[in-house]
Amino acid sequence: MTDLATERGLAVELSDLTRVYGAVRALDGLTLHLEPGELVCLLGPSGCGKTTALRILAGLDQPTSGTVSVGGRDLTRVPANKRDMGMVFQAYSLFPHMTVIDNVAFGLKLRGRDGASRRKRAGDMLDLVGLGQHADRYAHQLSGGQQQRVALARALAVEPSVLLLDEPLSALDAKVRVQLRDEIRRVQLEVGTTTLFVTHDQEEALAVADRVGVMNAGRLEQLAPPAELYSAPATKFVGEFVGLSNRLPATVTAGVASVLGQEVPALDGSATGSGSALVRPEAISVVADPSGGATVTTVQFLGPLSRVTCQLADGTDVVAQLASTDAVRLTPGDAVRLEVAPSPVLVVAD
Amino acid sequence: MVGAFQDEAGGLTFGNLDALTSEAALTALKGSLVLSATTAVIGALLGALLAYLVVSLPTSSLLRRTTLAISGVLAQFGGVVLAFAWIATIGPVGILTKALSDLLGADLYGPWLFDIPGLVVVYCYFQIPLMVIVFAPAFEGLRPQWREAATNLGASTWDYWRHVAIPLLTPAFLGATLLLFANAFAAYATAAVLVSQGQPIVPLLIRQAITSEVLLGQANVGFALALEMIVVVTLVMLAYNMLLKRTSRWMR
Amino acid sequence: MRQSTGFKVGRAVGLLAFAVYFFLPLLAMFDFSTQARGSAEGRTWDNWAFMVTDEDLRSSIIASLLLALFTVVLMVVLLVPTMVWVRLRVPRARKLIEFLCLLPLTIPALVIVVGIANVYSWVTYLLGDSPLVLTFAYVVLVLPYSYRAIDAALAAIDVTTLAEAARSLGAGWFTVIVRIVLPNITSGVLGAAFISVALVMGEYVFASLLIFDTLPVAMAALNKSNSPAAMAAALASMVFVSLLLVGLTFLSRDRHKQGASS
Numbered sequence: 001m002t003d004l005a006t007e008r009g010l011a012v013e014l015s016d017l018t019r020v021y022g023a024v025r026a027l028d029g030l031t032l033h034l035e036p037g038e039l040v041c042l043l044g045p046s047g048c049g050k051t052t053a054l055r056i057l058a059g060l061d062q063p064t065s066g067t068v069s070v071g072g073r074d075l076t077r078v079p080a081n082k083r084d085m086g087m088v089f090q091a092y093s094l095f096p097h098m099t100v101i102d103n104v105a106f107g108l109k110l111r112g113r114d115g116a117s118r119r120k121r122a123g124d125m126l127d128l129v130g131l132g133q134h135a136d137r138y139a140h141q142l143s144g145g146q147q148q149r150v151a152l153a154r155a156l157a158v159e160p161s162v163l164l165l166d167e168p169l170s171a172l173d174a175k176v177r178v179q180l181r182d183e184i185r186r187v188q189l190e191v192g193t194t195t196l197f198v199t200h201d202q203e204e205a206l207a208v209a210d211r212v213g214v215m216n217a218g219r220l221e222q223l224a225p226p227a228e229l230y231s232a233p234a235t236k237f238v239g240e241f242v243g244l245s246n247r248l249p250a251t252v253t254a255g256v257a258s259v260l261g262q263e264v265p266a267l268d269g270s271a272t273g274s275g276s277a278l279v280r281p282e283a284i285s286v287v288a289d290p291s292g293g294a295t296v297t298t299v300q301f302l303g304p305l306s307r308v309t310c311q312l313a314d315g316t317d318v319v320a321q322l323a324s325t326d327a328v329r330l331t332p333g334d335a336v337r338l339e340v341a342p343s344p345v346l347v348v349a350d
Numbered sequence: 351m352v353g354a355f356q357d358e359a360g361g362l363t364f365g366n367l368d369a370l371t372s373e374a375a376l377t378a379l380k381g382s383l384v385l386s387a388t389t390a391v392i393g394a395l396l397g398a399l400l401a402y403l404v405v406s407l408p409t410s411s412l413l414r415r416t417t418l419a420i421s422g423v424l425a426q427f428g429g430v431v432l433a434f435a436w437i438a439t440i441g442p443v444g445i446l447t448k449a450l451s452d453l454l455g456a457d458l459y460g461p462w463l464f465d466i467p468g469l470v471v472v473y474c475y476f477q478i479p480l481m482v483i484v485f486a487p488a489f490e491g492l493r494p495q496w497r498e499a500a501t502n503l504g505a506s507t508w509d510y511w512r513h514v515a516i517p518l519l520t521p522a523f524l525g526a527t528l529l530l531f532a533n534a535f536a537a538y539a540t541a542a543v544l545v546s547q548g549q550p551i552v553p554l555l556i557r558q559a560i561t562s563e564v565l566l567g568q569a570n571v572g573f574a575l576a577l578e579m580i581v582v583v584t585l586v587m588l589a590y591n592m593l594l595k596r597t598s599r600w601m602r
Numbered sequence: 603m604r605q606s607t608g609f610k611v612g613r614a615v616g617l618l619a620f621a622v623y624f625f626l627p628l629l630a631m632f633d634f635s636t637q638a639r640g641s642a643e644g645r646t647w648d649n650w651a652f653m654v655t656d657e658d659l660r661s662s663i664i665a666s667l668l669l670a671l672f673t674v675v676l677m678v679v680l681l682v683p684t685m686v687w688v689r690l691r692v693p694r695a696r697k698l699i700e701f702l703c704l705l706p707l708t709i710p711a712l713v714i715v716v717g718i719a720n721v722y723s724w725v726t727y728l729l730g731d732s733p734l735v736l737t738f739a740y741v742v743l744v745l746p747y748s749y750r751a752i753d754a755a756l757a758a759i760d761v762t763t764l765a766e767a768a769r770s771l772g773a774g775w776f777t778v779i780v781r782i783v784l785p786n787i788t789s790g791v792l793g794a795a796f797i798s799v800a801l802v803m804g805e806y807v808f809a810s811l812l813i814f815d816t817l818p819v820a821m822a823a824l825n826k827s828n829s830p831a832a833m834a835a836a837l838a839s840m841v842f843v844s845l846l847l848v849g850l851t852f853l854s855r856d857r858h859k860q861g862a863s864s
Contacts, residue, residue: 058498058502059501060498060501060502080498080501080502081501081502081503081504081505081506081509082504083502084504085502086502086503087498087499087502089495089498089499090495091495092493092495093493093495093496093498093499094499095496095499095500095514095518096518097514097517097518106500106503106513107503107504109513110503110504110505110509110513111504151499154499154503155502155503158503158504164502396620399616400616400617400620403613403616403617403620404617406605406609406613407613413617417617419847419848420624420848422847422848422850423843423844423847423848424624426797426800426801426804426843426847429804429805429806429818430804430806430818430821430822430836431804431818431821431836431837431839431840432627434631434821434825434829434832434833434836435627435628435630435631435836436627437825437829438627438630438631438633438634438833439626439627439630439631444630445626445629445630445633445634446626446630475623475624475627478620479624532708535710536710536711536712538710538711538712538806538807539804539806539807539810539818542806542807542810542822543806543822543825553710553712556712556716557712557811560716560719560811561811572716573716576710576712576713576716576717579710579712579713580709580710580713583708583709583710587708
């Protein structure tokens with residue numbers, strides 16, 4: 001299906017975007033660069049400005065200041081219907097009075113393509129998302145997941161310069177959500193379109209993206225590949241928002257943090273002096289030790305892994321994640337010692 | 351309704367149905383159809399326009415809520431009061447009549463007020479608000495995503511209306527228009543108060559038939575005319591169902 | 603999508619034009635009702651006072667109000683238990699009840715009058731010629747509107763579960779309907795009552811053709827002898843009904859509240 005691919009994606013540049021609604025600064029100087037063919041996820045809590053950024057890129061909203069350019073062309077003042085982008089909305093965006101294939105062919109019709117080539121292209125796109133046999137149904141005859149596949153096919157049918165996904169999975173069931181997100185990634189790699197994916201679900205973002213941008217209060221906190229984002233958060237917000245973290249008292253001297261009596265490298269951007277280290281549950285191991293100074297309070301079985309909560313002498317709760325084969329030896333009330341793995345941690349000021 | 355087929359002695363007859371083909375009855379039927387169709391079409395178009403203007407206001411807008419509430423009142427506002435209101439406006443000494451003759455020397459007043467054209471102006475007064483309350487929900491049902499999706503796929507405002515909004519609104523619009531037609535067709539009170547001479551529409555002819563003291567035995571002609579009204583309303587309902595089937599295959 | 607200034611100006615002009623068309627007749631009516639008799643100069647409230655001072659007009663107002671009251675009471679007593687009962691016990695009959703209740707809407711009122719004129723000559727013979735015998739006809743007339751208001755309220759609550767919960771706690775059917783269901787559909791019943799009052803206060807077809815002196819009939823008659831007074835009465839009844847219906851829209855606002863958007 002190589003003929004489906006556009007020659008190659010285009011680079012996208014959002015420069016210093018600001019959007020002010022009355023007294024609210026939805027975007028506060030957002031700068032974001034997407035490499036050609038790259039899938040970038042914008043991740044953040046609701047109200048962080050990620051959807052505003054996407055809508056400004058689509059032209060559905062205007063920035064108060066800043067510029068948008070795609071493939072080196074400034075699009076800031078170009079109206080939405082001339083931007084040549086494909087967008088998938090949260091839900092219910094299919095036109096209910098058109099069949100599935102007419103929905104997919106709609107953008108081509110507006111571009112003046114003749115009926116036969118429209119049907120051919122729309123049919124190919126439906127095959128790509130695995131819905132070729134449903135071409136003549138109406139939206140209400142499809143499940144939520146199928147509707148979103150059609151919406152994806154419709155957005156891609158016009159060979160958009162950029163693909164925009166606005167929380168496309170948030171209205172679906174958990175199981176369908178996982179299936180469809182893998183599907184979206186497969187299709188995106190196949191067509192090679194530069195893609196901006198907005199979501200509030202971190203698992204989703206980490207699973208599909210080449211790079212994830214974490215947003216907070218209208219600003220980009222960190223833009224990095226998923227693994228780096230997880231192992232080396234640049235800011236306190238990222239460390240706490242992405243994944244689970246324990247906050248353990250620590251002191252930093254010359255790039256080395258002292259946590260629970262052990263020395264661990266401190267990440268760039270850590271505070272100096274005393275503060276709290278953000279330590280992942282899987283970076284903590286629990287060792288039975290009558291003089292360890294910590295006590296097991298609960299053991300929670302999660303399948304291959306178990307989550308063990310311990311309490312330090314000063315009352316701090318620490319969550320550790322262990323292989324279940326190790327956790328079975330622990331029962332609440334056991335005296336234990338906690339060890340921190342020597343991977344770098346971020347230390348934040350209290 | 352058996353009365354439609356009875357003569358004065360109670361025997362079975364189709365003679366009363368013959369009365370339907372009399373000149374007066376045919377004129378009245380034509381008048382009723384013209385009046386209902388005209389006010390249905392004008393009411394539907396202007397009502398849809400007003401509904402769109404109102405719905406384009408923000409949901410929280412006081413003007414939007416007030417207009418919808420007033421429409422709800424005015425749609426119910428047929429009858430005697432409405433007739434009075436228009437007599438006070440464009441009657442022989444109505445304020446508009448007086449204002450126009452004072453300012454322009456034009457004479458607004460004439461027999462037209464008590465005939466079909468006058469009734470059209472007056473009926474629109476409840477047809478337009480009825481259209482607003484029946485049709486506003488259809489506008490509210492247009493999801494903003496559809497407009498954004500269309501724009502995103504390259505549609506101009508005109509493309510959006512032509513390919514998306516108008517096809518989506520058509521079933522509701524046709525249904526509302528037929529409702530307006532039936533509403534005007536059945537209306538009686540306003541015309542009864544406004545028109546005291548002549549029987550330009552079927553309901554007034556029925557009034558004449560059943561209240562007539564001069565021509566005894568007319569009551570059964572009234573029954574026949576009533577039957578005629580039921581037939582027309584039934585035809586409208588059937589047409590409505592057929593239209594709905596044709597235009598809304600995509601609905602559930 | 604944001605709206606351009608041009609669109610907003612156009613909208614303001616359009617709304618203004620509609621406002622003129624709709625308010626001019628009301629203003630005209632008010633202007634007319636405050637004119638002194640015999641086209642003398644000056645303004646007067648005499649025509650408004652006429653409502654209270656004139657024997658015939660006053661009794662027709664009282665008749666209409668009583669008629670509205672009886673219609674509402676009879677409507678509620680008939681409709682609420684039937685609809686609850688049908689929902690709970692004989693759901694198959696719902697389509698039938700709905701059809702019966704909406705039927706009067708599809709038949710022109712005038713046709714109904716023609717049909718029941720004979721019946722009413724017997725009713726008047728048996729029960730006397732007080733306008734209040736119109737109650738029976740008016741209950742039929744208000745059925746479609748009341749049915750829809752109450753049906754919407756019933757649809758908004760889970761009657762079956764409520765009734766089962768109450769029954770499991772030992773409530774009888776009477777208690778279920780009066781103490782459990784009714785308080786939960788108050789807004790719907792009030793709505794039905796308001797719209798019924800509005801309809802009865804303005805109803806002219808039945809009353810005039812069956813020759814009963816209700817307010818609209820009296821107004822139409824009065825218009826021939828003293829039209830400013832008739833205008834005043836008409837405007838007063840219009841204001842009364844408007845207040846009821848506007849109250850109704852504010853009542854039903856609660857039901858239309860949508861969930862918060864994200």
